[in-house]
Structure formats: C-alpha cells, structure tokens
Amino acid sequence: MKIDINVSGPVPIWRQIEDRIRRAVASGALPPGSVVPSVRELAVRLQVNPATVSKAYRHLVDADVLTVRRGEGTFVGALSAEAVAGLREAELRMVSREYVRAARALGATLGEATGAIETAWEEVNDG
Amino acid sequence: MKIDINVSGPVPIWRQIEDRIRRAVASGALPPGSVVPSVRELAVRLQVNPATVSKAYRHLVDADVLTVRRGEGTFVGALSAEAVAGLREAELRMVSREYVRAARALGATLGEATGAIETAWEEVNDG
DNA sequence: TGTAGTGTGTTGGTGGTGTACGACAGTAAT
DNA sequence: ATTACTGTCGTACACCACCAACACACTACA
Structure with missing residues (x-):
C-alpha cells in the first residue's frame, strides 16, 4: 500500500486519495475484506489531516467500495470478483x-498515441 | 476554434481554457502570429466572465505562448516550428x-493499455 | 487637430463554494 | 476506569468566478 499525492495542483487531496484506493481495489492489490490504512495512519503518512482522509473514505463507502x-x-467491501473486474474495466475506460x-x-494519430504510451511505459517507474 | 468547458468538476475554468489554447497552439491549429478570440468574445461564447478568460491568457503570456x-x-507568440513541435511533444509526454x-x-499490461486506447479511439468523437 | 466612439485587455471589490484543519466523540481492549 | 485506537463534527481560510469600472489603442469624422 503505497500512495503519493500532489498537494499543489487543482485536484483536491481527498479525491486523489479516493482514486488511489479505488484503483488499488480494482487492481486486486486490496482484496475484498482486507483492511485499509486507518484514517490517522494514512493522514500521518501523507502529512494531511485525518478528516481529509475520512472524506475520501466516506465517498468510497457511499460507492460500496x-x-x-x-x-x-x-475495510474493503465484500465485492464479488465480477464487481471488482467491472470496477477495473470502468476505470480503465475512463482514463483511456x-x-x-x-x-x-x-x-x-492513433499510432502516435499508442507509440507515446509505449515510450512512457518504460520511463514510468512502477508504483 | 472550438472550445467546450466543464463548469462543474474540480478543475477551474481558467485552467481548462489555458489547456485548450495551449493544445491548440501545440497542434498547429493556432499558428504563430494568429489572433486568438478576444477576451470578451470568448467570455460571451463560454458564458463566462471576461476576467476569467483574461486570467487564462495571462498564464499563457507568462509561459511565452x-x-x-x-x-x-x-496573439500567438512568434514561436519557431521547433518550439511548437517541442510544445506538442511535451504535452503528449505529460498526458502519456x-x-x-x-x-x-x-x-x-502494456498490451491491455494500448488496446484500451484503440477501443477508446473509435468511441471518442472528434473535438 | 481634436474629440467622440468602439474595439481591446486589466484591475479592485465582493460573494460564494469547498477544502483542509484542529478539536471532538465513539468503541474496543487492557 | 483508563488507555489507545477508531472515525467524525464545526470552522477559518483560500480560491474561484462574478460584477463594475478602469486604462489603452486605433478609427471616423467634424
């Protein structure tokens, strides 16, 4: 469980946290039933207020994640394998x-677009 | 010159305008020396305050665009062809x-990532 | 030559939305 | 009870977008 956030920039911290967690669940890195970092622990790790983390968690609770x-x-909700797969596909479709x-x-062009992806794939370090 | 913005959502309007203009310049749709819509005209078209457009333009002026x-x-600055190409490449690299x-x-996987791009390429309508 | 008119971008003041914070409340274990 | 953990509540602050008035440049016309 490794999360890095961008404090500056337009996108709110709580939304960044929400996205990271959602992706971690979708990828299977956070299996259903497993425990996520406590509000306080994550807050300390990210140098952020607990309420900010809580807000992200609340949104994910409302989304049944x-x-x-x-x-x-x-904890991660009791999602079926299909639900996790669907979550993953939806996320990938959105960013695509x-x-x-x-x-x-x-x-x-399409070729240039995919080529840029292949190039970036090498450069970006694994999360 | 066609711009559509998302009034709701976390990203500020002035930043959306800034990004659209920058991409238009990078793509060559707005050649160096050409005139961009006046603050007032674009403000009317986007249903937005002139000061908001002005803020976006000011940022692009600071960036020498x-x-x-x-x-x-x-007007678009007197950028060389290399500068425009560099701008385009930098932008593409960032989003990649x-x-x-x-x-x-x-x-x-890499294949899955590029495959998702190809799928999305068909679905997304041209701007 | 000067004066009004229309175009341009810019500035100070204001209201409102939403973020991120410090302090608080609830629960389980010792 | 007390301790140490959990998540949550009210509030100050920042930032965004609006409004109105401003400053500058060119043109038309008398």
Whole structure:
C-alpha cells in the first residue's frame, strides 16, 4: 500500500486519495475484506489531516467500495470478483477516453498515441 | 476554434481554457502570429466572465505562448516550428505518463493499455 | 487637430463554494 | 476506569468566478 499525492495542483487531496484506493481495489492489490490504512495512519503518512482522509473514505463507502466498522477500522467491501473486474474495466475506460481526447486535440494519430504510451511505459517507474 | 468547458468538476475554468489554447497552439491549429478570440468574445461564447478568460491568457503570456497587444488583441507568440513541435511533444509526454501511471496502478499490461486506447479511439468523437 | 466612439485587455471589490484543519466523540481492549 | 485506537463534527481560510469600472489603442469624422 503505497500512495503519493500532489498537494499543489487543482485536484483536491481527498479525491486523489479516493482514486488511489479505488484503483488499488480494482487492481486486486486490496482484496475484498482486507483492511485499509486507518484514517490517522494514512493522514500521518501523507502529512494531511485525518478528516481529509475520512472524506475520501466516506465517498468510497457511499460507492460500496469500502465499509466502516466504527472503532475497529475501515475495510474493503465484500465485492464479488465480477464487481471488482467491472470496477477495473470502468476505470480503465475512463482514463483511456481522457487520454484519447487530449491526444486528438494535439492532432496526434492513433499510432502516435499508442507509440507515446509505449515510450512512457518504460520511463514510468512502477508504483 | 472550438472550445467546450466543464463548469462543474474540480478543475477551474481558467485552467481548462489555458489547456485548450495551449493544445491548440501545440497542434498547429493556432499558428504563430494568429489572433486568438478576444477576451470578451470568448467570455460571451463560454458564458463566462471576461476576467476569467483574461486570467487564462495571462498564464499563457507568462509561459511565452501568447503575446498581448493592449487595445488590439491577443496573439500567438512568434514561436519557431521547433518550439511548437517541442510544445506538442511535451504535452503528449505529460498526458502519456499520466495515463501510464493510472494503467499500471490498475495492474494492466502494456498490451491491455494500448488496446484500451484503440477501443477508446473509435468511441471518442472528434473535438 | 481634436474629440467622440468602439474595439481591446486589466484591475479592485465582493460573494460564494469547498477544502483542509484542529478539536471532538465513539468503541474496543487492557 | 483508563488507555489507545477508531472515525467524525464545526470552522477559518483560500480560491474561484462574478460584477463594475478602469486604462489603452486605433478609427471616423467634424
């Protein structure tokens, strides 16, 4: 469980946390039923207020991704394998579309767009 | 010159405008020396305040992408062809890395990542 | 030559939304 | 009871977007 956030920039911290957790669940790195870092622990690790982390968790609870047992901790919900797979596919589709939109705006061809991905694939270190 | 913005959502309007203009310049749709829509005109078209557009333009001026001739209008700076190409490449590299980071976080393979791009390429309508 | 008119971008003041914080409340175990 | 953990509540602050008025440049016309 490794999370790094960008404090500056337009996207709120709690949303960054939400996205990371959601992706971790979708990827299988956080299996259903497993425990996620406590609000305080993650807050300390990210140099952030507990309430900020709590807000991200709450959104994920509303989306049925996490469940909270007060006084005990926060856990990944009891999602079926299909639900996890669907979550993953939906996430991948979303980021793909976003990238395609940007690439088209730059006047890139499909080959150029995928080529840029292959190049970036080497450069980006594993999370 | 066609711009659509998302009023809701976390990313500020002025930053959306900044990104669109920058990409238009990088793609060659807005050649060096050409005139960009006036602050007022774009403000009316986007249903937005002139000061908001002005803020976006000012950022692009600071980045040497645009130049302002007060009383006359705002123009794309006198960038060389290499500068434009560099701008385009930098932009493409940035969005590529962002996508790769997300795809890796989802545990996707390179083939799956590029495949998702190809799928999305068909679905996304041209800007 | 000067003066009004229309175009341009810019500035100070204001209201509102939402973030991130410090302090608080609840629960389990010792 | 007390301790140490959990998640949550009210609030100050920052930032965004709006509004109105401003400063500058060119043109038309008398």
